[in-house]
Amino acid sequence: MKIWISVIFLVLPWMIWLILRKKESTGRLLLAGFFTASIKIFFDSMGVLFGLWHYNLPPSHHYHTFYIPWGFSIIPVTTMLLIQFKPKGSPYLKAILFSLFTVFVVEPLFHWLDIFEPVRWEYYFGLPFFFIYYLLAYKVSKIDTFADLS
Template identity: 40%
Template sequence: MEKQQIIELIDANVNQVQTLIHERVQIWQTYVLFSGLWWFGVFLSIFPWILWIFLRDKHSTDRILYVGYFVIVISLVLDILGDQLGFWHYRFNVIPVLPTYFPWDITLMPVSVMFLIQIKPKTNLYLKAIFFALLTSYVAEPFITWLKIYEPQIWKFSYSVPIQFIIYLLAHYSSRRNKFKELT
């Protein structure tokens, strides 16, 4: 296949995707924006951060935020991959053009991990990791599925357990790093 034919195929595909995104935004504006589940998503996007601001360990704010940003990046990447590969999809998005559920990736995952790392820091990290993995996989995911926000296609809740376990372990490991060189 010639370079020009490949370019035309890619451009045609991009045009189809843009048409579908435009249609998705229209559906969102008409049916989702300001609905109960949209407001629920807005609440989930803001309230946990407010709670964290007041309840965080003020002496560890920078370290814990570092971990939170780390979890946000991992969550976003994995969520986008899962959505794009057709493992699941979301309805009632807070922001229509994002293929992820904003409250989950930007708020619930990182804030939960940040709180768990802060609370009882001497508790066995594997116990905390399994608690986090089971809570997110068997409580949070089924709950947002029940609300019809999250629709697993070929994904099972059990598949999330080892992933959430590893995310927590990596976050915990990141929270213990202290070899930052001072900027000069």
């Protein structure tokens, strides 16, 4: 059952993003999403390494240093959608909403589904991390120094 839930969490956000994305900004959004995925997976691995949490996935939670749908799908896709939604809106307000939603809705949902197991971690500890993830991704999405390769 967890495997199918994980497949849904991995595929569904990308399907939604493909439908809702601003097509002329696809490259910029993917850059921000990839950046977000990279830092999320790094810190997720550190959290597992230091025994702050683990993931209850087969064959054993000892083999999983990060949850693939969380790091490669849910977090980056949510970030990309927020960046393109009301682009003139306050990135700080969006970062607050992103971190509150992630910490008080998504993490408890994963815990309830027995995917995520906080060991020495309280949900609210993640607030500054998710706030910073969003702001950094927002900054990356604004990079305007690319030159044509040809």
